[in-house]
Amino acid sequence: MPPLFSFSEGREPAGPDSTPLLGRFRAVPGPSLGKKKSKGEFFGSVGYGSLFRSRSEEEGVGRGDGGRGDGGRGGAEGDGGWKLWEGVRDVWVQPKGEVVGWVLGWWIARWVVVVGLPAGIAVAWCAIPFPQYALPGNGGEEDGDADGHRVPGHGQARVLVNFWFFLFVYYGFYNFTALMWITKVFNIYSLNWWPQSLGFPLTVSTIAALSIAAPIPLYYIPTARAYLHYNTVWILWTFITMAMPVAVAFAILTSHERHLSLRNSLSDTQRLFTTSWWAGDVESDTLARRDRRRPQALLANFDPDAPLAIDNAEAMPPRAGLGMRKLWIPASFVRFMWFCATLSIALLAYVLGETYAEIYLRTLPHDSMETIVYVYSWVVTIHLLDGLTGWILGSDDGERVSSYPLGWVFKLYFSLTYQTYVRALYARLRSPQQFMLLQLLSSTTLIIIHPLTMSSTYHSLLGLLRLNTQSYTTYARFCRRTLFIRSLAENASMAAFLGQILVLHYGANRDAYPYFAFDGAEGGDAEGLYDFDRTLWLAAVTWGCEIVAAWVVRRVVKGLFGKEVAGEGWRDLRRWPELLPTSAVVMVHVLQNMLFGIIRIRFKEP
Template sequence: MYHLSQGDELDSQYDEDQYVQRFRVHSTLSSREMINSPISPVEPDERTHLLQASRKQVRSWTSTFLKRALLLNVFPVLVVLAWCAIPFPNNNPYDDPDKNISSVDYIKNNFLAYNSSLNDTDSSHLPAPNSEPVEINFWFFLFFYYGFYNAIALLMITKIFDLYSLNWWPKWLGGFFAYCVFWLMSLAIGMLIYFFTGLEKHNLTWVLLTFMTMNMPLIVAFIVIRSENRNTYRHSLTLAQKTFLEPQLLHRIPTSYLRFLWFCTTIFLVIIAFIAGEAYAYVFLVSPETHSGIDAFVYVYSWLATVYILDTVTDYILETKVRSYPLQFTFKLYFFMIYFIFYRNLFARLRDRDTYILIQAASSLWVCIFYPLCMTRTVHRYLVCYFGLRKEYEDYQRQCGRSFFIRNLAENATMLGFICWIIIISNGPNKSVYPYFKFEDDLFDFDLTLRASCVIWAFELASSAITRNIYKRVFNHDITREAVIDFETYPELVITMIVIIIHVLQDMLMALLSLNFEGGNAAKPRP
């Protein structure tokens, strides 16, 4: 069943430890030579059959700058924009139901030939604007909005298992069927919450339900491995071993099982980061009060410190315990994405140009100084001497370059997403269900937010170009070329990256959605 169980019980066939050293000789090879060489990694024997890509496809997708930008930046953003732009069926107590195309009564009147009593209601009896929150249709939210969001979250975990070359579902159940079953289970629990509790109006409820959904594969994989005794040393013993070494060998744990436990630990840390990000959004972004420039500065860099700590811990575990290069790549992208997406949405609550300048000046200086400084041999020697770094300088150089490439990818995807959805939401039919993007308060200016965001993006692109130029001229290192070779070597990496980008962008919008449902237990009168 498991790819990890083939061959030696104590080790994985998909062992990055031996591969990484050989892979790093690719600086003298072209990408095509690298892919066709015998030192390429062993392909996993089992696949999820969910969004696979071959090396030939990935080579075609990433062959030019334009194709890479469309695939990794534009396409995920378009998916998220389409998801959040579809109008929520709603009942707005202060809108004319015959003019509001997203209202439930409009849909009934025009598509179902339903005569609503609101047609005969005098507009003078309607509540004053903004006196009551908009009521959205729960079933649209559950099956389309939350359903798609939850499906992407479960798919992200499945693709991460793919990179580890491990199927999380029982063999008899099958990959696609198991995925559908657990997705439908989460929606069924959402229905029970709606009918029997008063918790459906809280964003945290749906965050925790997604947290549970993302943990299901870990629990199932752990149970199946334990049931198949993959956690015990099962090699047959000779007579001499049984006589003298049996007590010691019985307590030995296979290396593959230990690696699996570390792998589960890193996924759990990733999900914890997801919860922490939602908490940050609730405390700072969704709070109604305005924030000063100092508040924003503290928010950004406290969140930055949190993300860097979690990223450092997971990167260390993946490199030393799990030994998986593609997992290091994808998890670093995840942490950069959750930092930048919360940083971007802070712009919608800044009130003056000075605040934007303060935040962006610190960010640009950080990029242009910190990243080239980290690339130097002096810093490498310091890390070797005082922090026990065991990488050769060439490997360390590639690690720094990879980190900067992922940072650029997260920067561009999140800024493109933010600029597009403030335009679409603030001027579209879902404006009422995303009060964060209304910009109706005199303190917050849509034009200022849009212009300042575009200027900040231009500065980020400039600082990125400067840093890349420093890498090429001073360190003779092309981070784009290295990334393309990684994509062609690990074709599953590209699909996983796209799913991660979509998931994190959806996280932010999910946190900012105003949940006020028609009916449900929360709407029932209390005694």
């Protein structure tokens, strides 16, 4: 008798530690493993979610040419080069592993793409000239100190700005980046948050239009217009805008009863183990129906000659089925709820960062000890939120969300959030000693403390305290990932900071950002304590010290543990190509947050 299946002994191509965890599935990176579901379905493919997919790419799967349809030559004309739009698509829109790997193969290209490009976009965004108008009278009644209130550290409003330019250009791009960040995170989770019937372009355009239109009525109400002068109001509205995709995805899930059951019909074999076989319920033989129906055979006298179905099923007492009813919540919905919790914590960190900055700026000037307390209270807060997020995302199969790429993205988000607020602090340090003290503490933590936390002894201690259940190999890998991501965050935030203080100090938007004016008019700076040249050069020296410290700690880790840090980090980006565009969007969004918190806005009346 011939066998039903033929097997050949061998090994799986990828083990549990090397294959990516993508939300609900474990899949090998590469072309999408499935296509969109039937009408009403909104889940993405088993592979990475993406916004677009062309027919030619679907036809290319399985030909061995990476889905390009050109026999692997790389160009539509076979000339050995990619067209510009193909390169943009293969790196940023629908990333391909081989293209991303080729880009990251050059050390200059990878630093330009991963660090320089996000920082450059953030700098260009704040450098776009605002249409500005002179303040009436001496202006600044809510910003000044005429009533005995302290002038905030980010200064008084010096000019009126055009409301429509601010709304559509400045704030519009800021909101668009926030929506792209949420969307790319959903892509990595392999879940499309928008309804399939509407599609992504229409849904995101509707939310973007709503986020832009909502402040307009306040602008035309004189009593409400004053609220638009507060950055916190705009930040709160962005918080709500970013939460809309999460709410839409949750609504779609619950409307399709994903929180109760599977919607796919059961096979004949599966129906043997459900009540649908006994009751003859063929059209409704889903797990949801199974959980909500009592076996009708139990309500009738047993008769071997009687039909399986009962004719007067409608006459069954309404309370008869309540005793057997069970509420079954599938694991996929539980993972989605954990995923939503992760997004909520990330948005909470965004609001807390603005609160910390506002408190610090309204209590200037500070001595060295107050600066250290501010910095390290923020460090502790960020690490607690980061640790909670890491626990939710998990590291092993079956742990809550269980997604290494998502953990990568959120680790970058929290690391960069911490770094951006520290960079903004540099503009309010009054002496080289304060720069040196902060850098000494930072480098000591990185070079000495971090390698100690990678030791097997420290890992065993965490296990005894039940704070970590990972194997030592997995734990050490996560520690190396943290080092790599910290280096990215330090370089991107410092590159953006130096570019921002240059274009905002010398550029057209100097009066819109008095925080970087350094002309003695900021709050608490009556003595001219803050100096542009000192801030610029000491920040550049600090950046150089950070680069040296990162190089030293990589050599220490290599010598003590025999593992690379940078090489493994770049391999992560090649292994999961969707990480590259997602990381870039996360960087741009977080770098924008710091700038948005210190702009001084006063609108010209309509």
